[in-house]
Amino acid sequence: MAKRKPNDGFVWLREFLRYLWLGAIVAIIVASNLVVMTNRQRLAEIVTNIFGFYILGLW
Numbered sequence: 001m002a003k004r005k006p007n008d009g010f011v012w013l014r015e016f017l018r019y020l021w022l023g024a025i026v027a028i029i030v031a032s033n034l035v036v037m038t039n040r041q042r043l044a045e046i047v048t049n050i051f052g053f054y055i056l057g058l059w
Contacts, residue, residue, distance in 0.1 A: 023054045 027050045031043060 023051070027051065027054075 027047055030050065031047055034043060034046060
């Protein structure tokens with residue numbers, strides 16, 4: 001196994017948090033745009049799908 005530098009974990013964490021914030025902002029914007037034309041159940045399904053694809057994208 002290759003040796004990791006001590007700051008690799010922090011860099012990964014910082015990148016992860018940045019993308020997490022971006023994903024959350026996008027999801028909030030999409031949800032706020034859809035909330036006027038859908039009910040809560042559908043909204044929850046859409047948000048779950050968005051975060052599901054987002055999490056799959058990380059792997």
